[in-house]
Amino acid sequence: MYDDDTTTRLRPVSAWARPRVAAAAACVVLGLGLIGGAVTGSWLTGESSATGGNRSAYAVTGRLWHSVPVDRLFPPTLKGEGAGPGGADRSWTRVAVAPDSGCAAAFDPLLAKALAPAGCLRLLRATYTDATRSHVTTVGLLFTKADAEAMRALRNRFTREGLDRRPDLMPRPYAAKGTAAKDFRDAQRASWTVSVLPDAPVVAYAVSGFADGRAVTDPEPATEAMGSNTASAPAQSGLGHEAKGIADRVERGLRKTIAKAEKA
Numbered sequence: 001m002y003d004d005d006t007t008t009r010l011r012p013v014s015a016w017a018r019p020r021v022a023a024a025a026a027c028v029v030l031g032l033g034l035i036g037g038a039v040t041g042s043w044l045t046g047e048s049s050a051t052g053g054n055r056s057a058y059a060v061t062g063r064l065w066h067s068v069p070v071d072r073l074f075p076p077t078l079k080g081e082g083a084g085p086g087g088a089d090r091s092w093t094r095v096a097v098a099p100d101s102g103c104a105a106a107f108d109p110l111l112a113k114a115l116a117p118a119g120c121l122r123l124l125r126a127t128y129t130d131a132t133r134s135h136v137t138t139v140g141l142l143f144t145k146a147d148a149e150a151m152r153a154l155r156n157r158f159t160r161e162g163l164d165r166r167p168d169l170m171p172r173p174y175a176a177k178g179t180a181a182k183d184f185r186d187a188q189r190a191s192w193t194v195s196v197l198p199d200a201p202v203v204a205y206a207v208s209g210f211a212d213g214r215a216v217t218d219p220e221p222a223t224e225a226m227g228s229n230t231a232s233a234p235a236q237s238g239l240g241h242e243a244k245g246i247a248d249r250v251e252r253g254l255r256k257t258i259a260k261a262e263k264a
Contacts, residue, residue, distance in 0.1 A: 057199050100123070123141070189219050
């Protein structure tokens with residue numbers, strides 16, 4: 001179970017920082033008007049040239065989960081031009097939105113431990129199906145309690161240790177009764193992606209599978225399933241492209257939303 005206040009670690013990690021709430025609040029009051037376009041530029045490009053800009057983005061993002069309409073975070077339809085195998089176009093339709101929640105039971109135990117140092121403020125999830133209704137994908141936005149230093153440490157650890165590619169650290173799907181995703185459970189997970197954002201307290205992820213409920217014995221991370229030299233079921237069915245394509249578009253939408261909120 002994922003405990004919002006736990007400090008459990010997958011293995012000892014140094015230099016985890018406590019959230020600097022006071023600094024973030026001060027930045028909202030003093031920094032937004034001064035940083036302006038430079039902050040927006042660094043956020044959209046993923047650069048971190050201004051410490052104040054990071055704090056501004058963090059303060060704004062911490063409020064988004066309850067102030068932004070769900071259709072903006074998870075649009076009813078997503079267009080994926082060139083997002084499929086061989087550059088084929090894709091489109092996805094949202095079939096379910098989970099109630100906003102904490103993180104208990106949302107992740108496999110080891111993934112929950114890996115994410116624990118960042119804390120769990122709120123988790124938002126939605127599930128999409130492709131145009132043929134043969135694939136289903138759950139996409140999630142985990143809003144954390146961490147400050148910029150802690151998120152950078154988490155991102156570096158995921159990259160250094162390859163935690164985003166381990167099958168025992170897969171996100172869990174959201175199955176909804178009466179939809180194409182009704183049978184989309186842990187055993188049906190085929191491909192996934194996890195991204196710790198560099199300039200906001202958010203972890204974005206997606207996990208895909210077959211809509212007919214078939215179990216997958218050898219799930220494969222999206223980066224591998226999208227390769228040209230693999231004969232796995234997730235790769236041949238394009239499920240790596242499904243997970244990556246949906247996650248990328250939801251993440252881009254979040255970035256645009258944050259940029260607009262910073263200007264408001």
